[in-house]
Amino acid sequence: MSYKNVITTLFVTSLVAACGDTDAPQTPTTPKVGDAPASVAAVDTQRIMNAAQEPEMWLSYGGSYDETRHSSLASINGDTIQDLGVDWVYEMDKPRGAEATPIVVDGVMYVTGSWSVVYAIDARTGKELWTYDPEVSGEDAAKGCCDVVNRGVAVHNGKVFVGVFDGRLEALDAASGEVLWSNVTVDQSKPYTITGAPRVFKNKVIIGNSGAELGVRGYVTAYNVESGDLEWRFYTVPNPNKEPDGAASDAIFAELANDSWGDTGAWTTDGGGGTAWDSIVYDTVNDQVLVGVGNGSPWNASIRDPEGDFGGAYDNLFLSSVLALDADTGAYRWHYQTTPRDQWDFTATQQMVLADLPLGENGASRRVVMQAPKNGFFYVLDARDGELLSATPFSEQNWTTGEIDENGRPVITQEAIELDNMVVVPGPTGAHNWHPMSFNPKTGLVYIPTNLALPYVYVDNDAARSAKSHWNTGYDSASAWAYEFPKGTIAYTQTLDGGSLVAWDPVAGEPAWIVPFPQAFNGGTLSTDGGLVFQGNKRGEFVAYDAETGERMWTQRLVGDAAAAPMTYELDGEQYVSVLSGWGNVSMMIYGAALEKPVTPEPGRIVTMKLGGKAELPSPLDYLVVESPKAPLVGDAETWQLGMQRFAENCQFCHGAYAISSGVIPDLRWSGISANEDSWAAIVRDGALTDNGMVGFSDIIDDEEIEAIRHYVLRQAWLAVENGTADAPEVAALGDQ
Numbered sequence: 260m261s262y263k264n265v266i267t268t269l270f271v272t273s274l275v276a277a278c279g280d281t282d283a284p285q286t287p288t289t290p291k292v293g294d295a296p297a298s299v300a301a302v303d304t305q306r307i308m309n310a311a312q313e314p315e316m317w318l319s320y321g322g323s324y325d326e327t328r329h330s331s332l333a334s335i336n337g338d339t340i341q342d343l344g345v346d347w348v349y350e351m352d353k354p355r356g357a358e359a360t361p362i363v364v365d366g367v368m369y370v371t372g373s374w375s376v377v378y379a380i381d382a383r384t385g386k387e388l389w390t391y392d393p394e395v396s397g398e399d400a401a402k403g404c405c406d407v408v409n410r411g412v413a414v415h416n417g418k419v420f421v422g423v424f425d426g427r428l429e430a431l432d433a434a435s436g437e438v439l440w441s442n443v444t445v446d447q448s449k450p451y452t453i454t455g456a457p458r459v460f461k462n463k464v465i466i467g468n469s470g471a472e473l474g475v476r477g478y479v480t481a482y483n484v485e486s487g488d489l490e491w492r493f494y495t496v497p498n499p500n501k502e503p504d505g506a507a508s509d510a511i512f513a514e515l516a517n518d519s520w521g522d523t524g525a526w527t528t529d530g531g532g533g534t535a536w537d538s539i540v541y542d543t544v545n546d547q548v549l550v551g552v553g554n555g556s557p558w559n560a561s562i563r564d565p566e567g568d569f570g571g572a573y574d575n576l577f578l579s580s581v582l583a584l585d586a587d588t589g590a591y592r593w594h595y596q597t598t599p600r601d602q603w604d605f606t607a608t609q610q611m612v613l614a615d616l617p618l619g620e621n622g623a624s625r626r627v628v629m630q631a632p633k634n635g636f637f638y639v640l641d642a643r644d645g646e647l648l649s650a651t652p653f654s655e656q657n658w659t660t661g662e663i664d665e666n667g668r669p670v671i672t673q674e675a676i677e678l679d680n681m682v683v684v685p686g687p688t689g690a691h692n693w694h695p696m697s698f699n700p701k702t703g704l705v706y707i708p709t710n711l712a713l714p715y716v717y718v719d720n721d722a723a724r725s726a727k728s729h730w731n732t733g734y735d736s737a738s739a740w741a742y743e744f745p746k747g748t749i750a751y752t753q754t755l756d757g758g759s760l761v762a763w764d765p766v767a768g769e770p771a772w773i774v775p776f777p778q779a780f781n782g783g784t785l786s787t788d789g790g791l792v793f794q795g796n797k798r799g800e801f802v803a804y805d806a807e808t809g810e811r812m813w814t815q816r817l818v819g820d821a822a823a824a825p826m827t828y829e830l831d832g833e834q835y836v837s838v839l840s841g842w843g844n845v846s847m848m849i850y851g852a853a854l855e856k857p858v859t860p861e862p863g864r865i866v867t868m869k870l871g872g873k874a875e876l877p878s879p880l881d882y883l884v885v886e887s888p889k890a891p892l893v894g895d896a897e898t899w900q901l902g903m904q905r906f907a908e909n910c911q912f913c914h915g916a917y918a919i920s921s922g923v924i925p926d927l928r929w930s931g932i933s934a935n936e937d938s939w940a941a942i943v944r945d946g947a948l949t950d951n952g953m954v955g956f957s958d959i960i961d962d963e964e965i966e967a968i969r970h971y972v973l974r975q976a977w978l979a980v981e982n983g984t985a986d987a988p989e990v991a992a993l994g995d996q
């Protein structure tokens with residue numbers, strides 16, 4: 260069956276190693292005694308620049324500097340794919356979000372799991388060589404917006420680099436996992452975290468950070484790969500007093516960016532946001548680093564920077580921008596702002612792909628950077644100077660008219676500016692999130708995992724700003740999904756969840772084909788010369804599609820989902836495809852309500868396949884939770900309302916909207932703890948489970964509110980009984996409480 264032209268209603272409408280200036284030849288590292296092979300991670304800038312000549316490796320996060328995630332390996336193809344089977348499975352020891360793309364170099368796979376743990380694995384057998392656990396504390400774990408995830412490592416000259424959740428950047432010995440240097444890259448008294456993969460270029464390793472939902476000021480920092488010394492730092496939003504920082508960003512802030520912010524508002528106290536938490540790409544041809552910059556903090560622009568407007572006064576540079584920086588000095592080169600004065604959480608941190616497209620005069624080749632950020636436009640920019648070549652909606656969106664004006668600015672609708680109970684599409688989860696896309700130079704198509712998911716209602720809430728360690732967006736978290744207590748709109752939420760795999764033609768500015776899915780947040784993609792696109796999906800399948808037509812060619816069931824992007828490598832002439840399975844990303848935390856059934860806390864697993872692979876996948880864990888209330892209903896409409904409000908502000912980002920968990924973090928409706936006021940207070944007020952990432956909330960909410968949340972949680976439990984989705988408890992069982 261062909262999916263060609265399955266246009267759903269959701270539409271509104273070669274490595275060039277030309278740069279001579281690279282690092283000096285590297286002395287090969289002398290490996291330490293260990294299980295790893297003699298040559299370990301002997302990667303330098305030149306080798307990554309020549310990645311196309313070594314398709315049997317996967318040398319960097321996006322496969323090459325251009326981050327196309329396309330491999331020229333082709334022995335797994337339309338003719339052979341039916342023989343593709345699981346060859347080995349490596350099980351990590353922790354559950355929670357799994358988002359990483361493995362790197363494979365010289366027979367060793369380096370990959371991260373949740374809690375920033377690094378694993379070195381024999382890529383042929385799946386045998387563990389070493390693991391390194393940076394021991395992120397439970398307290399730091401609670402600083403994250405979107406779980407203790409990590410998207411991967413970088414390797415260079417015998418070292419493996421990892422950005423640790425608590426803000427460290429560490430260099431490990433690739434042979435042993437021993438820490439060679441460790442830098443704290445953030446002010447750890449603030450809610451900074453790191454989830455992104457570092458990138459290496461020209462003897463530097465660069466890392467950004469996250470935290471704009473909670474209140475921080477974004478920046479990227481390049482460190483010397485050998486010494487760990489800071490080489491340059493570029494801030495993405497101004498210093499609160501608009502004074503210089505002594506950083507590479509000073510000049511452009513004085514010249515341009517400072518004036519795009521007013522002098523008052525929450526940005527001066529809460530950091531302004533602009534965190535570069537995912538995409539950072541080294542452009543070898545133009546010798547520059549492209550940085551994808553995140554949303555504003557707080558999201559609400561009228562609170563963040565009340566002096567401005569959407570007519571161009573105070574665009575808040577460099578929020579939601581693609582930023583080009585000189586690779587050696589970090590000096591500003593150019594920027595393109597996708598969402599001026601962002602107030603919808605429209606990050607431009609999504610993956611950037613560099614490619615040569617026939618977009619020059621008379622179809623001449625032009626080097627471009629492509630991005631499909633949260634805001635729903637597919638951008639093609641000239642990589643040399645940032646000129647906007649095209650911006651086309653790739654997903655339904657109602658915050659603009661779908662047009663870009665003559666100044667390259669989106670035409671924002673008045674409704675989306677005013678945000679008066681408007682249901683905005685896409686919502687903050689984005690038309691496309693961190694799940695990597697891939698680009699096949701032969702088909703000329705970009706394979707994007709898109710989301711139709713979860714429109715959002717942005718309702719002002721000034722009060723939310725004062726809290727320090729929880730989401731702090733300037734909007735009312737309880738109104739976000741338009742749920743009024745006690746009516747609830749769980750069914751409504753379920754109808755909104757959806758996504759697709761879009762094969763986007765960046766030259767024509769239209770899709771070639773679309774595979775629709777009932778759920779959002781399907782996995783990242785891998786494209787190969789075998790004419791295939793690989794992707795995991797929310798139904799727990801790992802699928803190969805025909806790259807030209809979207810026809811489903813082959814399916815492998817996984818244990819749990821794969822949200823991470825697959826990669827491929829070759830050893831002894833045999834091609835392997837690998838993917839990290841395990842539930843992942845914020846959607847899984849918040850949107851338990853959108854799942855048909857809760858997931859079990861499966862550990863992260865590297866599932867590696869090859870032709871003729873015959874390994875068995877383990878059986879999924881049993882779901883042992885008894886879904887019935889553990890205590891009688893307590894409270895009244897007033898406490899339930901208060902509890903709902905405080906739950907939405909403080910708890911739903913981990914325990915799930917409407918108190919419906921996705922399954923991995925405890926579902927409080929069915930917890931014995933919810934049945935007992937004292938146990939509840941010991942955990943929620945006093946932080947008895949802090950070491951496990953469940954901190955106490957006594958500094959944010961008072962005792963009465965903490966108890967009201969318990970009442971609300973029990974109310975939600977009994978609501979499920981009323982609705983027939985949970986069992987009434989045995990009377991005798993309740994009597995025991």
Ligand code: HEC
Pocket residue numbers: 400401402403905906909910911912913914924925927930931932933939942943948951952953954956968
């Ligand atoms: C940053 C994520 C996060 C946030 C926010 C969070 N929790 Fe938790 N919570 C967890 C984790 C993780 C656990 C499991 C801890 C463990 O395994 O010991 C947990 C466990 C609990 C438990 C124990 C449940 C049981 O059956 O063992 C209770 C009760 C609880 N949380 C209540 C709350 C309440 C109420 C809020 C909001 C005020 C909240 N949590 C906010 C992550 C979070």
